[in-house]
Amino acid sequence: MSASALASRDHTPVLQLSGIGKEFGAIRALSGIDLTINPGDVVGLMGDNGAGKSTLVKIIAGNFHPTHGTIRFDGAEHRFDRPLDARAAGIEVVYQDLALSNNVSAAANVFLGREILRKVGPFRFLDHRAMNARALELFNELKSETRPKDLVKQMSGGQRQAVAIARTRLANAKLILMDEPTAAISVRQVAEVLDLIRRLRDQGVAVILISHRMPDVFSVCDRVVVLRRGEKRADKLVSQSSPEEVTALITGAKEFA
Amino acid sequence: MSENVAGPVSFGNVGEARWYRRGAFASQTAYVAVAFVLITVLVAVFTHNFLSYGNLLNTSKNFSYIAIVALGSTLVIITGGIDLSVGSVMALVAVLTVILMKFFATTFVASIPYLGITLAVLGGLLVSALVGLVNGLLISKIRLSPFVTTLGMLSICRGATYVITQGRGQAPAGPQVDTFYSLTDGKLFGLPVPLVYLLVLAVVMGVALRQTRWGRYVFVLGGNERAAQLTGVAVSRVKISVYILCAMSAGFAGILIAGWLGSAPANLATGYELKIIAASVIGGADLAGGVGGPVGAVIGAALIEVIRNGLALFGADTYWEQVFVGTIIILAVLVDRLRTREAE
Ligand SMILES: Nc1ncnc2c1ncn2[C@@H]1O[C@H](COP(=O)(O)OP(=O)(O)OP(=O)(O)O)[C@@H](O)[C@H]1O
Ligand SMILES: [Mg+2]
Numbered sequence: 001m002s003a004s005a006l007a008s009r010d011h012t013p014v015l016q017l018s019g020i021g022k023e024f025g026a027i028r029a030l031s032g033i034d035l036t037i038n039p040g041d042v043v044g045l046m047g048d049n050g051a052g053k054s055t056l057v058k059i060i061a062g063n064f065h066p067t068h069g070t071i072r073f074d075g076a077e078h079r080f081d082r083p084l085d086a087r088a089a090g091i092e093v094v095y096q097d098l099a100l101s102n103n104v105s106a107a108a109n110v111f112l113g114r115e116i117l118r119k120v121g122p123f124r125f126l127d128h129r130a131m132n133a134r135a136l137e138l139f140n141e142l143k144s145e146t147r148p149k150d151l152v153k154q155m156s157g158g159q160r161q162a163v164a165i166a167r168t169r170l171a172n173a174k175l176i177l178m179d180e181p182t183a184a185i186s187v188r189q190v191a192e193v194l195d196l197i198r199r200l201r202d203q204g205v206a207v208i209l210i211s212h213r214m215p216d217v218f219s220v221c222d223r224v225v226v227l228r229r230g231e232k233r234a235d236k237l238v239s240q241s242s243p244e245e246v247t248a249l250i251t252g253a254k255e256f257a
Numbered sequence: 258m259s260e261n262v263a264g265p266v267s268f269g270n271v272g273e274a275r276w277y278r279r280g281a282f283a284s285q286t287a288y289v290a291v292a293f294v295l296i297t298v299l300v301a302v303f304t305h306n307f308l309s310y311g312n313l314l315n316t317s318k319n320f321s322y323i324a325i326v327a328l329g330s331t332l333v334i335i336t337g338g339i340d341l342s343v344g345s346v347m348a349l350v351a352v353l354t355v356i357l358m359k360f361f362a363t364t365f366v367a368s369i370p371y372l373g374i375t376l377a378v379l380g381g382l383l384v385s386a387l388v389g390l391v392n393g394l395l396i397s398k399i400r401l402s403p404f405v406t407t408l409g410m411l412s413i414c415r416g417a418t419y420v421i422t423q424g425r426g427q428a429p430a431g432p433q434v435d436t437f438y439s440l441t442d443g444k445l446f447g448l449p450v451p452l453v454y455l456l457v458l459a460v461v462m463g464v465a466l467r468q469t470r471w472g473r474y475v476f477v478l479g480g481n482e483r484a485a486q487l488t489g490v491a492v493s494r495v496k497i498s499v500y501i502l503c504a505m506s507a508g509f510a511g512i513l514i515a516g517w518l519g520s521a522p523a524n525l526a527t528g529y530e531l532k533i534i535a536a537s538v539i540g541g542a543d544l545a546g547g548v549g550g551p552v553g554a555v556i557g558a559a560l561i562e563v564i565r566n567g568l569a570l571f572g573a574d575t576y577w578e579q580v581f582v583g584t585i586i587i588l589a590v591l592v593d594r595l596r597t598r599e600a601e
Contacts, residue, residue: 084489101480113488
């Protein structure tokens with residue numbers, strides 16, 4: 001990382017990973033990962049299949065504890081025991097498998113765990129109307145033709161991704177992790193997601209974007225981090241790198257940069 | 258790089274499905290409801306006594322016991338679990354409630370009106386809640402399989418019932434035993450009270466499932482438990498709650514049956530777990546989880562009872578009941594399968 005990129009932002013980093021390692025039995029999924037993310041940073045995280053990208057996301061999001069290393073979030077050391085704790089701290093995630101429940105509506109999925117309730121006497125009931133309306137707004141913002149009341153079961157891959165992305169917009173997150181959010185969506189929607197990421201950046205939200213799509217990363221990210229076999233092989237400003245170099249780093253043709 | 262595609266989002270190519278192909282109308286529950294009406298009409302036309310007040314009264318009472326437990330069982334099935342212990346819980350709670358009534362009749366409690374039966378019934382329900390709690394804890398916290406856990410509980414509760422009673426039936430007793438009978442086996446607005454309880458519970462369950470956060474989580478547990486976990490749903494708590502409610506529905510039905518029979522035999526409700534699960538499944542609950550509801554549970558139980566009653570009125574061997582019920586389980590699921598395949 002260049003010193004000038006850091007100096008231009010005088011905030012405390014949103015996220016600081018130092019020496020993160022993760023072993024699954026004999027598999028070493030990650031080792032010695034250091035990473036600093038500042039407010040408004042958009043970082044592309046790239047790497048071959050099995051490089052450890054999703055594992056890193058899950059560690060940051062509180063799905064599992066790292067075997068080694070520490071996580072500092074917003075200046076304080078954190079050890080998230082549950083995804084809920086990470087979310088409460090301001091980390092939102094779009095999981096690679098989207099984490100949607102097929103048998104309930106799109107709006108129900110968007111609001112899962114954060115339902116809007118209205119009081120009726122001593123009871124609290126779901127406010128379907130408010131949730132459907134808000135979900136429709138979010139889908140419109142993403143330019144996704146997704147109807148809030150439709151069951152997720154009947155939706156296309158792109159519509160499902162819109163639902164998973166809309167979920168991250170409910171709270172004021174400080175850091176949003178997106179694990180391949182553009183894998184199944186159309187050119188038009190990719191543009192919308194990238195636009196959303198830019199808007200988030202302008203609001204000072206940091207985004208980590210995992211993608212296999214080089215053009216996406218080069219159009220929206222300031223920095224690109226490359227993982228290979230669980231190790232960080234590069235952490236460069238996009239302006240000082242090139243798709244060819246990143247490809248070489250991902251495949252291992254080039255060892256470090 | 259990114260051009261903004263202006264204009265509101267439209268759904269030009271995705272019309273809404275016709276009302277009769279949408280929601281409740283397109284569900285297995287709807288097909289089974291139609292089958293239920295047809296079979297009821299057939300039975301009513303071809304037998305003499307089906308529509309007599311006495312027969313309707315009996316039939317509706319009989320099915321209410323099964324249906325009340327099927328409501329609870331459906332909750333468990335929606336979360337993707339199963340509860341095989343319900344029949345034994347019915348017996349255990351019926352026996353304990355009656356024993357408690359007899360016990361309180363001999364203590365000072367007997368001098369305070371209605372306290373004895375109230376305590377006995379609450380005691381019985383508390384025991385069922387405890388059984389449900391144990392099931393729920395083992396399944397959600399220790400992650401034992403629901404099938405094995407509740408199979409074990411089936412055996413434990415039935416065994417405990419025999420141990421407690423030494424195989425002898427117990428009869429309700431005490432100063433207000435008549436009140437107990439009228440609350441369990443009486444009539445309200447001309448309807449047998451078990452049916453009234455069933456309808457009230459079914460409505461409450463319908464509202465709870467569709468209009469509360471808890472109900473939504475019950476469905477999501479059956480749809481994608483991991484998603485529920487990741488989004489901060491208190492998965493264990495919701496799971497434990499459905500096993501408690503299921504066991505309590507069984508306990509409640511057990512108490513009603515004790516009032517109806519005027520005694521609580523140790524072999525009460527033996528084998529009912531299969532009938533109850535059959536009622537849920539016929540009514541559209543999916544054993545894979547994520548689908549089901551109170552209307553289905555009630556209609557499933559009603560269908561089973563009408564078939565049983567019809568066979569009896571036709572003078573057929575009532576042992577055929579099980580064959581018919583089994584066939585209907587398979588048919589109901591088969592029709593649903595054909596329907597969804599068409600849509601794919
Ligand atoms: N829960 C787990 N248990 C055991 N091994 C795991 C687990 N999760 C991931 N791994 C292993 O860790 C390594 C990294 O996996 P990870 O999912 O992070 O890859 P990825 O970079 O996200 O790949 P992809 O591009 O295919 O999504 C793989 O070798 C994988 O098999
Ligand atoms: Mg991955």
